[in-house]
Every structure is written in structure tokens, then in C-alpha cells.
Amino acid sequence: MSSISFGGLLRRPEAGAALGLIAVLIFFAIFGGITFLKPGGMASWLNVAANLGVIAIPLGLLMIAGELDISVGAMVPFGAMTVAVISGHYGLPIWLGVAMALTFGVIVGLVNGFLVIKTAVPSLIVTLGSLFAVQGIVLGLTVLITKSTSVALATEGPAKLIFGDFVLGGQLQVMVLWWLALTALYVFFVHFSPFGNWIFAMGGDKVSARNAGIPTDRLTMILFVLSSTSAAFVGMCQAILYNSAQVAGGQSFIFNSIIAVVVGGVLLTGGFGSVVGIFLGTITFAVVTQGIYYTDFDRNWSSLIIGILLLAAVLMNNTFRKMALSYAPKKGGKA
């Protein structure tokens, strides 16, 4: 049918994100030249995008399913600190540290999911609680164990290569490869496999989804586990990359990933969005924060651009969504 037409493209959830990215690219090309599109410049924003993107996609899926997880802000330092304390402070094998960091990610995800399912308290509140609780655990335990808020970690061998090294000429973090691979995996599962449908159905109307036989509770658990484990994974990789972990930091991931997801066309109330959109939204965000260095502007202005971008993206996405809703091949579509 007309699904390849221009109108058809505009009705897709990622339409706003694509246009936003193009606008941002043009903006920085005019004011900063095309340096940031050359390999060296690209690495700077690709690294930012990759670390953000690995968290933003599962977070975006949670938002599509009608939930939210802000505890990712604490899971990044938690993951980093776990691997640093186990493999750095205690000097145990790196793989044990990696396994423990991911296990803690799974556990916090299970707790979040369980609380959301059982208490029906909005997930914003539940994960706000776990955000602070986990921050407390990280700070308390780290100081208790190491008497310090910063722990060094030296990694060698395959673990370094897989999780925290630079590739392709030494500027690109290996995380970029993880990000691309995970994005491809998510695209397949969300948009091509039959299961992706369940996430959208859950966000659209949870009761109807459950009545249609979708295991909504289990799906909620899986999505929470996915987001907090992804955050722990990013933290762990950063600790391995930078050879140290700090108890603070990570909070920026909360808002940054939400911005990337919303710019990417995901509806905050759930039921609408796409992985490609989140992917594009993440790149847009990264280009704005890094592109500013290639212009003559003071970098303090980048938050202003992001703020405007966010509002513009939401308004644009609303418009496109209305177009999608009112689209009818003939007469008769009422929004």
C-alpha cells in the first residue's frame, strides 16, 4: 500500500527523531563545520551515545510498556563499584566481578519489578525509592569496605578487550559495538518477533493485554531486569575502561536517557514508540552535547539547546502521532 510514501514515513514513531537529528546535524554543520562528522569527531559523540543508548533502549521499552525506571542512575555506579571492589580491592578474578555486577543488576530489577507488580505504586515512586536505596548501599558499603569513595581497578586480557577497551584506531570505545549489536537485537525482538507486540499492548491497555492472555506481570519483571542490568553493565564497562570506579556519578543517566527516549518518539504514557526512534534520539542527544565543542559557542549553552530540542521533539511527535491516528485511506477517520 502507501507505506513507503512520504506520508507513511511521517506517521512512523521515529519520524520526529529522524527530522530532529537532521536539524541538529545541519545546525552543527553550519556553526561548527563538519569536523564532528569526521572519524575523530564521530568517536566523541558515538562514545557518549553508546553508553547512553545501551541504557536508553531498555528504559524506552519500559516506557512503551507504561512504566519508568529512574533507578538506572544508581545502577551505573553500583555496577562500576561492584566490579572495582571485587576485582580491584579484593583482587578476585575479573569474571567474578563482572558476574556479580550483572547479578546485582538482575536482583535490583527483580525487586523493582516485584514492588511495582505487587503494590501497584507508580514505578516512578518505586524506582525513586530504589534509586536512593541503591545509592546508599553503594556509598555505605564502599566506604565500609575500602575506606574510600574511589576504587582502582586494573584489568588485562580478554575481559578488558570485551568490556572496556578502545577499538578501531584507539578512539572508539568497545561499548559502541555493544550498543550497535544490542540495538539490532532489540529491533528484532521488538519490531519483528511476535513478542514485541506484547510490550506495546501492555502500554496501550494493561487490563486488555492481560485479558488477551499476555503474561503482563512476567513481562514487567523482565523489562525492569533488562533496564537495571543494562545500567549495571554500562557502569561495569566504564570501570574496566577507566581503571577505576567512583561512588558518585550516574545520575546524569536518568534524565539523559529519558530525554533520548522522548526525543526518540516514545509516548510517556506508553503504547507508542520504536527502538529505531530511541536510537536516533540517543544520537541526537549525543551530537548536541558533543557538537557544541566544535562550535564557537560556550559549552554551557548545550543544555539550552537540549531543552529546546526536547520540547520541539515532544510537540513534533504529538503532531505526527495525531497524523498517524487520523490517517485513513478514505473518508471516515476521526481522531
Add this chain to the structure above:
Amino acid sequence: MTAPIMALRGVNKSFGPIDVLHDITLEVRAGEVLCLLGDNGAGKSTLIKIMSGVFQPSSGAIEMDGVNVTLPNPRAASEKGVATVHQFGGTFPLMSIGRSFFVGVEPAKGWGPFKVYDRKRANAIAVKAVQDFGITRIDDGDRLVGGLSGGERQSLAIARAVHFGARVLILDEPTAALGVKQATHVLRIVNEAKKRGLAVVFITHQVMHAMAVGDHFAVLIRGAVAADFKKGEKTREEITDLMAGGASMASLEAEIEGYMASHGGHPPQPAE
């Protein structure tokens, strides 16, 4: 006479100390529309939740085809062919018609872990199922459900239930939020479902809509079946009166008449 598809025998339901349903006995037969009438709070929704497996009866039995069954959860009920369509259609506004139609039972092609959602087939089946019910304006399975009118959404949900083998179709106030024309659409589809041999339980408090399609009527008052009659046995006024709580309405009228007789024809002052 064959056994009814679904029957409730002396069903009671209480939540803690509060009795919600008393001794409900109802039968739903193939090719018949049972209209469940009742005012708000009469227990209609509790009753349909028992029929669709959301609640368990405190006592009493549910029979299907003359055999005692238990419906421990909505899934078990839908496996036995009981489908519920709620007021807002049970559809997903921001999903395409095809995807919405197949939620939970997505058709796939391919093999092993590389199974892919079959959009073309899903869309084709969904559009055909809806058109078979006479909604010919739906012809593109990629359209979003939210762009359909309320009546079309209801029709989509009903067509979906029928497609997936529903034998008992429970419609929870399907016409409540609809305009006159849209409601007519839905009523036509109820008739079509009946013609196909489904047993339909039609919950409403719009007597006109009930009388247009109903074969059998049950009026629920405070959790009990206050009246159970067939088509043509009662007039519209009688039914409305029953729903408003018949007896209490009549006694209120008698009270007012008595007051007027003893106060020189003046009605009582409204309570302050």
C-alpha cells in the same frame, strides 16, 4: 432441549462480609442474546467477572454444556470460549488494526528463534474478519485503532473475539459511550454474532438497546435476579421501572399520594 452453553446455578458471591450476588441462576443458549439489565451497583459487573473467570463464586456452580466447570482465571475462561468485550473495546489505540487484533496470538513466519511477526497475514485476516461483520469501512490493517470510531472499535473487538473461537460473548455496556448511529452498528453486530450461533450476554442499562436485540432478559437488583422473562413478555415501561428498583419506586409513589391526600393536595416539601 439441548443444554445451555453456559449456566449459573445458585451462584453467590461475597467480598468479606458484603454479599454482592445472591443465588443467581441464569442460562445462556446458543444463538440467543441474554440481556442483563440493572442499575449501577446492581452487581452486573461482578456477575460478568464471575462468568469470565476474574472472580470465583463463593458458592454455587457454573456449567458449560451441562458440565460443571471452574474458571480459575480469565485465560481458562477464554480457552473454554468465553470472551468479554469491555466498554472501551479492549483494543489498543496506538496499535495498528492487525497488531491489535492478534495481541497475544501473533502469527509468525520463519523458523526457530528467527520467527518474525507476519504483518501481511495479520492485517489481511483482521480486515476480513471485521468486514465479514459488515464494517466495510475498515480496509487497511495498518491503520491505528485509535483512529476508528467508537462503534468500529467495538466491532473490531467483537470480531476478534468471534475469530478466536468465542462461544459465549459477554459485552459489557458496549453501547454506553456511543452515539445513536454508532450504537446501531454495534447492535447490528450483536445480531450477526447471534446468527452465527454464539451465545451473547449483553449488559446495558439502555432498555431500548436491550429490546432491539434481546431474546431473553434478566433484571438484576441489589445482587439478585429480580425478573427473568422472554422477549415480548414485558413492555419498555415495565422494564425501566424494574431497573429503577420497581418495588421501591411504587412505594415512593404511594407515599407521596398518601401525603397529598392528608395535606389538602400539596406534595411534600423537598428534603433539605
